[in-house]
Amino acid sequence: MMTQSITTVAHEMAMHYQTILADWLPKQSSIAIALHNEYIYFSSTTDQFQLSVGTPVQKNSVAHAVLTSNSKIDAMMDETLFNQPYYGIGYPILINNERAALIVILPMHFSFPDKEPINFLTGKDDNGWSPVLIEDIMYIESLNKKTWFYEKGTQHKTSITLKELQLSLPKQFLRIHRSYIINIHYIKTITRDLTSNFQVTLINDMTLPISQSYVSEIRNILNF
Incomplete structure (x- = not known):
């Protein structure tokens, strides 16, 4: 059970970090x-993400890591x-000399303003390795723990995961499913x-499914 003093300290620290990070935090951030494997503070400017104080920290979360x-x-x-998917940034902090975690929760298509997207992706096929211009890639797929990308009927394999690619691709690429990222120029x-269900x-x-958990974000981006 958390004490009033810990609650107050958590609130003050959150306000402090929000001020520090204000230059790059988007309006949709939370x-x-x-602390102690449960969330003791949550603040959000959007209904997109909701979390109750006292919710246990899950093992596959940024907070747990x-x-x-x-x-x-x-x-x-x-x-x-x-x-729904999200992009999380977690920082280790101390509250009353106890280890805690401050988590910034961002929309899944968030990208840092100063981060340049990649302009090519190198893939492996039967003939060796080939760099492919990013605008020529139609979609990217995760299949059997491997990542494949496709351009004009040609299939390439890369060691980069979909999660990693999503943070590096230009904005015309959208995650539509746990297994797929598409280039909207080829829709x-x-x-x-x-x-x-949307597809x-x-x-x-080529027809690909749109996962229900991605529909709201995709409809907002594509305005339909």
Whole structure:
């Protein structure tokens, strides 16, 4: 059970860090603080992310990684905590001399203003390694713990994961599913399948599913 003093300290620290990070934090950001394997503070400027004080810290979360390693962690996370994917940045802090974690929670398509996106991706095929211009890539797929990307009928393999790529790709690339990132320049249509779930068809007539957890973010970005 947390004391009033810890609650007050957590609130003051959150306000302090929000002031420090204000130059790059987007309006849709949220702040959480975890201590003793539970969240003791949460503040959000959007209904997109909601978290109750007292919620246990899950093992696959940014907060757990920070509390365990006592180091800064940033990662793209799945929908386990908020029922939708998010990008989390965690910082180790001390509250009354006890190890805690301050977490900045950001939309899944957030990118740092000063971070230049990659302009090519090197892939391996039967003929060796080939650098491919990023604008020529139609979509990227995670399959059997391997990452593949496709351009004009050619398939390439890369060792970079979808989570890592999502942080480095230009804004025309959208995560639509746990297994897929697409280049919106190659979208032909977005429709619903027989079960009313959204799906996207690319200009090569490849149809890919849109996961329900990504629909809201995608509709906001593409305005439909």
